Amino acid sequence: xxxxxxxxxxxxxxxxxxxxxxxxxxxxxxxxxxxxxxxxxxxxxxxxxxxxxxxxxxxxxxxxxxxxxxxxxxxxxxxxxxxxxxxxxxxxxxxxxxxxxxxxxxxxxxxxxxxxxxxxx
Amino acid sequence: xxxxxxxxxxxxxxxxxxxxxxxxxxxxxxxxxxxxxxxxxxxxxxxxxxxxxxxxxxxxxxxxxxxxxxxxxxxxxxxxxxxxxxxxxxxxxxxxxxxxxxxxxxxxxxxxxxxxxxxxxxxxxxxxxxxxxxxxxxxx
Numbered sequence: 001x002x003x004x005x006x007x008x009x010x011x012x013x014x015x016x017x018x019x020x021x022x023x024x025x026x027x028x029x030x031x032x033x034x035x036x037x038x039x040x041x042x043x044x045x046x047x048x049x050x051x052x053x054x055x056x057x058x059x060x061x062x063x064x065x066x067x068x069x070x071x072x073x074x075x076x077x078x079x080x081x082x083x084x085x086x087x088x089x090x091x092x093x094x095x096x097x098x099x100x101x102x103x104x105x106x107x108x109x110x111x112x113x114x115x116x117x118x119x120x121x
Numbered sequence: 122x123x124x125x126x127x128x129x130x131x132x133x134x135x136x137x138x139x140x141x142x143x144x145x146x147x148x149x150x151x152x153x154x155x156x157x158x159x160x161x162x163x164x165x166x167x168x169x170x171x172x173x174x175x176x177x178x179x180x181x182x183x184x185x186x187x188x189x190x191x192x193x194x195x196x197x198x199x200x201x202x203x204x205x206x207x208x209x210x211x212x213x214x215x216x217x218x219x220x221x222x223x224x225x226x227x228x229x230x231x232x233x234x235x236x237x238x239x240x241x242x243x244x245x246x247x248x249x250x251x252x253x254x255x256x257x258x259x260x261x
Contacts, residue, residue: 097172104189106223110204118222
């Protein structure tokens with residue numbers, strides 16, 4: 001939009017951009033391959049989280065996943081007016097722990113016609 | 122032990138409820154999960170945290186299951202929840218049989234599954250028991 005209103009300004013920007021790129025290319029060409037490799041290595045190291053940080057992230061994502069499972073469980077456990085506290089107080093054998101003690105695909109399968117037939121035999 | 126934990130959790134919740142000011146005789150309407158405070162969520166998932174911390178070797182398996190729950194669609198979660206309800210109502214022998222059947226059938230072709238169902242129907246209770254005992258489910 002500005003370019004349409006001020007074509008001279010646009011040309012000037014392009015010239016400035018070209019000049020800067022030329023200076024950058026010149027500077028890069030004067031850096032040795034060894035120095036460039038070292039800089040890239042340091043950049044990679046700096047970008048990588050420290051081991052403790054990585055561990056923290058793993059723990060955090062694990063807890064987030066568990067919280068999401070809990071959320072999904074409570075949401076589906078009482079359709080409509082669900083009261084998580086009511087479910088928790090009503091439960092006496094740790095449903096929330098039990099729900100994750102088996103693979104969810106087992107529960108999914110148990111709701112199938114095939115499993116219903118097998119269970120009734 | 123487990124029972125004691127739940128009693129303690131229930132008591133904590135009851136104390137929290139009693140501390141609520143207005144309308145103590147009215148049923149308390151809690152919000153949906155997403156609207157709960159971090160403290161309320163912590164309280165509710167306390168058993169899960171304890172389970173996670175108590176057995177480090179089971180963490181990869183728990184994580185896998187949690188991720189599978191996450192990947193499920195809402196419709197699949199609803200079905201899984203119905204399946205879980207059925208599971209809760211089964212006696213230990215039936216659970217063992219269903220678990221063994223699930224693990225045996227999950228990688229089968231439809232034709233193989235049908236054949237196993239027919240085989241299962243033809244078995245006596247003793248044969249079924251032997252079949253189940255011969256199969257130790259690998260977990261997932």
